Amino acid sequence: MSRIHNFSAGPSMLPEEVLQQAREEMLDWRGSGMSVMEMSHRGKQFMSIAAAMKNDLIELLAIPDNYQVLFLQGGASAQFSLIPQCLLNGRTQAAYVNTGSWSTAAIREAGKYCRVQLAASAESNRFTHIPAFADWTLDADAAYLHYTSNETIHGVEFSAIPETGDVPLVCDMSSNILSRPADISRYGLIYAGAQKNMGPSGVTVVIVRNDLLDLAGGSVPPVFDYRQQADADSMLNTPPTYNWYLLGLVLQWLKTQGGIAAIEQRNIRKAGRLYQAIDASALYSNPVDPACRSRMNVPFVLADAALDKTFLTQAEQNGLGSLQGHRSVGGMRASIYNAMPEAGVDALIDFMAEFERTH
Numbered sequence: 001m002s003r004i005h006n007f008s009a010g011p012s013m014l015p016e017e018v019l020q021q022a023r024e025e026m027l028d029w030r031g032s033g034m035s036v037m038e039m040s041h042r043g044k045q046f047m048s049i050a051a052a053m054k055n056d057l058i059e060l061l062a063i064p065d066n067y068q069v070l071f072l073q074g075g076a077s078a079q080f081s082l083i084p085q086c087l088l089n090g091r092t093q094a095a096y097v098n099t100g101s102w103s104t105a106a107i108r109e110a111g112k113y114c115r116v117q118l119a120a121s122a123e124s125n126r127f128t129h130i131p132a133f134a135d136w137t138l139d140a141d142a143a144y145l146h147y148t149s150n151e152t153i154h155g156v157e158f159s160a161i162p163e164t165g166d167v168p169l170v171c172d173m174s175s176n177i178l179s180r181p182a183d184i185s186r187y188g189l190i191y192a193g194a195q196k197n198m199g200p201s202g203v204t205v206v207i208v209r210n211d212l213l214d215l216a217g218g219s220v221p222p223v224f225d226y227r228q229q230a231d232a233d234s235m236l237n238t239p240p241t242y243n244w245y246l247l248g249l250v251l252q253w254l255k256t257q258g259g260i261a262a263i264e265q266r267n268i269r270k271a272g273r274l275y276q277a278i279d280a281s282a283l284y285s286n287p288v289d290p291a292c293r294s295r296m297n298v299p300f301v302l303a304d305a306a307l308d309k310t311f312l313t314q315a316e317q318n319g320l321g322s323l324q325g326h327r328s329v330g331g332m333r334a335s336i337y338n339a340m341p342e343a344g345v346d347a348l349i350d351f352m353a354e355f356e357r358t359h
């Protein structure tokens with residue numbers, strides 16, 4: 001068996017320890033005589049897996065008691081549509097901050113349900129910075145303010161939480177959840193697809209403050225209704241049980257790594273070394289304002305785009321996979337989520353230096 005260093009943006013690499021544990025438990029989960037895949041979601045074995053998974057997430061993120069933690073389907077994309085449907089509560093406008101492709105997608109969807117008030121946008125700078133909070137305009141009549149804490153494609157990440165007063169703050173945390181501490185009490189609602197820092201695709205985590213649970217008033221399908229799913233412990237229908245189990249293993253792994261504070265330090269070291277190598281080189285460059293460069297997704301371009309193909313081919317030959325940038329922006333992108341070991345980033349840096357020397 002040989003495993004590559006996988007820089008995919010998502011679905012992305014999982015900790016090897018997690019995959020090994022899943023392999024060991026595949027046929028017979030802890031003496032049950034069954035694979036987790038084969039268990040009834042209402043049986044006591046799976047209920048214990050689900051409860052541990054939820055408790056570990058609450059513990060790792062220090063989620064306060066007045067929040068519900070939901071595990072839904074439909075990806076973060078379903079939340080783009082559901083958030084306006086569930087939170088407008090009779091209001092006609094919601095505020096959005098546009099910092100890249102994923103905010104743009106959320107804005108496009110929200111526009112079907114309400115007037116989108118653009119509180120700030122970095123579009124004119126080709127999404128290479130985050131507008132200063134002091135320059136944001138927030139209408140007090142907005143039902144909520146939505147932002148994307150890490151733009152997976154443009155490699156732009158917030159290092160502070162926006163202040164929105166009484167307007168509930170809603171965050172798409174898909175690509176940096178669990179990578180750094182976050183004061184959950186500052187948010188009305190957080191959502192995140194699992195397939196970057198939490199596990200395989202197919203699970204969307206939604207953390208929602210109790211006072212926002214009932215605003216949909218039954219107007220959305222029950223499986224997407226925050227209140228109904230909260231009351232049913234996210235089991236209104238059959239959940240993707242094996243994905244929940246894997247998510248639980250990733251959370252247990254994160255605890256063995258020292259939790260979020262420790263993983264953040266590792267993430268700072270990994271990203272710091274990679275950006276330093278890019279900035280010191282004459283071949284590679286990253287266009288993002290250093291104050292808001294993502295620790296999770298590091299896009300970079302080669303001075304001569306004609307070398308892109310050779311770079312990618314040789315990277316693959318050296319066991320470095322999925323470095324191609326998103327089709328909308330081109331170039332390269334190294335996604336270095338929690339599961340990427342420091343050795344993987346060092347291997348990439350060594351390869352980049354050797355490629356620059358020989359080209």
Ligand SMILES: Cc1ncc(COP(=O)(O)O)c(C=O)c1O
Pocket residue numbers: 010074075076077078102148150151152153172173174175193
């Ligand atoms: C920040 C962000 N939001 C939303 C999405 C869409 O997620 P999904 O494919 O789970 O709907 C992605 C996917 O990469 C993302 O990175």
